[in-house]
Each structure stands twice: as C-alpha cells, then as structure tokens.
Amino acid sequence: MSKPEFVYMTLIAAPPEQVWKGLTTAEFTRQYWHNTRVRSDFKPGCKIEFLNEDDNIVVLGEILRADHPNELAYTWQFTGDSAAADDPPSRVTFTLEEIKVGTRLTIVHDQLEEGSLTATMISGGWAHVIAGLKTLLETGEAVDFTAPEESDCPGRQSVANG
Amino acid sequence: MDAIFKALADPTRRKLLDRLFRKQGQTLTELIDGLDMRRQSATKHLAVLEEAQLVTCQWHGREKLHYLNPVPIAEINRRWLDKFSGDRAAAILNLRDALQENDNE
Structure with a gap:
C-alpha cells in the first residue's frame, strides 16, 4: 500500500524561508515541538536527531531530500525509551509553497505500518506541532510546555486551589 | 476562523469528516459509499471543508484522495x-x- 497515511496542511503568514528556519533550527523547534531541539546538517544522507531536555535522542532519521526552502524529507523513527522504537522507519515530507499571504505548508507522513504504535503516536501529534509552529511564526508566542506540570495537572495537585 | 465554524455547522459535513477520521485518503466514490448523498452534493460539501482547510487533497495518479486535516x-x-x-x-x-x-x- 503506497498511499500516504497522514496529510496535514496549514497557511502561515510568513515567507517559506522563515518556515524553513522554523523547521530546521533548534532555537525554534524547542519552542513549539514538544520542547525538543532538532540537530542535522540537512544534507541528503545526513542524520537528523531530535533531542529532549535531557539531551536524549527521542527521534532519529536520515535526510532524504533537502531542497531549501521548498522541500524537506527525512525518515522518522522514535528511539530510546519509546515503545515505538521497534517500529520500522517511516517518512515525513514537508512541502513549502510561497503564496500571497505567506507559505502553504503541507506535511505528509507515510510509509507507516498499519496500526503501528508510531502511527498512533504521530496521528494527533502533528496537528499540535504545526499549530504551534504557525502561532510561533505569526505571533512570536512559544508553546508553554511547563504549565500542565506546574499547576494544572489534576493528578498531582489537590483541587483545593481550583 | 469563520470558515471553520461555518464548515462544521452542518451535520452532513461533520459526517464526511467522521468518515475521513476513520479512514484517511479516500476517493469521493469511497467517501459517499453507503451514504444517501449525490456526488454533486458531496463535492459541494467537500469544497466548503477544503476552503476551511479541514479537508486537504492529494493526487495519486488520477485519483483525488481526501484527508482530514486536523x-x-x-x-x-x-x-x-x-x-x-x-x-x-x-x-x-x-x-x-x-x-x-x-x-x-
């Protein structure tokens, strides 16, 4: 089966160059991409890594195409502690098209195994990552990853102050 | 944002989104299979959903596949x-x- 599994699209009021930067630099990714930092030379054959706060690699891949600032594709594999680490690598392709209002960003995540844990993990995750990128580039506002742990997590805090 | 709420304010369009949520990458024929809906009507509803960016399409050869864009x-x-x-x-x-x-x- 060669059909893409997930296709996401958004319009971002920023030029492709800026969106590319948002996807390929650690200072940007940590602000909207689950607090991870991307690391790669972004050349075909090079590896790409996403590091969490503890410098552990949480996603590992290989750059398949890097046509700056129009198209970026790499393989995708969860690593480390993730239970999805045993799934075979899948593929993510970003297409950036310049339009009047800025950039049309399309993300296709395919070559997934039917029903795999990776497929389950990414299905809802991308929408939040992309919405975060859009907000960051349009307003400069980063996603607040600390909030749920500090005061709003119902499991750890008593309801007395709610 | 008006376009999103306008698109979601119709039960038929929500039904189409439900079907795409269950299975991504469907053709129009597949999407309306078993539904009491004409192609022409479905095409119009899908156009509203596309306008609101709730549905996005990819061409695979001659097949236009529809995806729920969350x-x-x-x-x-x-x-x-x-x-x-x-x-x-x-x-x-x-x-x-x-x-x-x-x-x-």
Whole structure:
C-alpha cells in the first residue's frame, strides 16, 4: 500500500524561508515541538536527531531530500525509551509553497505500518506541532510546555486551589 | 476562523469528516459509499471543508484522495483549551466517551 497515511496542511503568514528556519533550527523547534531541539546538517544522507531536555535522542532519521526552502524529507523513527522504537522507519515530507499571504505548508507522513504504535503516536501529534509552529511564526508566542506540570495537572495537585 | 465554524455547522459535513477520521485518503466514490448523498452534493460539501482547510487533497495518479486535516482544530484547541490543561480536558473527554460508548455503538 503506497498511499500516504497522514496529510496535514496549514497557511502561515510568513515567507517559506522563515518556515524553513522554523523547521530546521533548534532555537525554534524547542519552542513549539514538544520542547525538543532538532540537530542535522540537512544534507541528503545526513542524520537528523531530535533531542529532549535531557539531551536524549527521542527521534532519529536520515535526510532524504533537502531542497531549501521548498522541500524537506527525512525518515522518522522514535528511539530510546519509546515503545515505538521497534517500529520500522517511516517518512515525513514537508512541502513549502510561497503564496500571497505567506507559505502553504503541507506535511505528509507515510510509509507507516498499519496500526503501528508510531502511527498512533504521530496521528494527533502533528496537528499540535504545526499549530504551534504557525502561532510561533505569526505571533512570536512559544508553546508553554511547563504549565500542565506546574499547576494544572489534576493528578498531582489537590483541587483545593481550583 | 469563520470558515471553520461555518464548515462544521452542518451535520452532513461533520459526517464526511467522521468518515475521513476513520479512514484517511479516500476517493469521493469511497467517501459517499453507503451514504444517501449525490456526488454533486458531496463535492459541494467537500469544497466548503477544503476552503476551511479541514479537508486537504492529494493526487495519486488520477485519483483525488481526501484527508482530514486536523490543524485548524488544533488551532481552536490552542486558542481556547490549552490554558485549561490538555490533560484535564482529555480526561473529561475520555470519561464522556466511556460513558457514551454504549449509545454510539
């Protein structure tokens, strides 16, 4: 089966160059991409890594195409502690098209195994990552990853102050 | 954002989104299979959904495949829900789903 599994699209009021930067630099990714930092030379054959706060690699891949600032594709594999680490690598392709209002960003995540844990993990995750990128580039506002742990997590805090 | 709510304000369009949520990458024929809906009517509804970016399409040869694009819904989530903690909202939704499960099946 060669059909893409997930296709996401958004319009971002920023030029492709800026969106590319948002996807390929650690200072940007940590602000909207689950607090991870991307690391790669972004050349075909090079590896790409996403590091969490503890410098552990949480996603590992290989750059398949890097046509700056129009198209970026790499393989995708969860690593480390993730239970999805045993799934075979899948593929993510970003297409950036310049339009009047800025950039049309399309993300296709395919070559997934039917029903795999990776497929389950990414299905809802991308929408939040992309919405975060859009907000960051349009307003400069980063996603607040600390909030749920500090005061709003119902499991750890008593309801007395709610 | 008006376009999203306008698109979602119709039960037929919500039904089409439900079908895409269950199975991504469907052709028009596949999408309306078993539904009491003409192609022409479905095409119009899909155009409204595409306009609102809730549906996005990819061509595979001569086949136009439709995908549910959840990004606008994530934007709504960011604007009004994130501050109330995703964890708590998710817990309530899970509870609601669990309670309603028997009704839906």
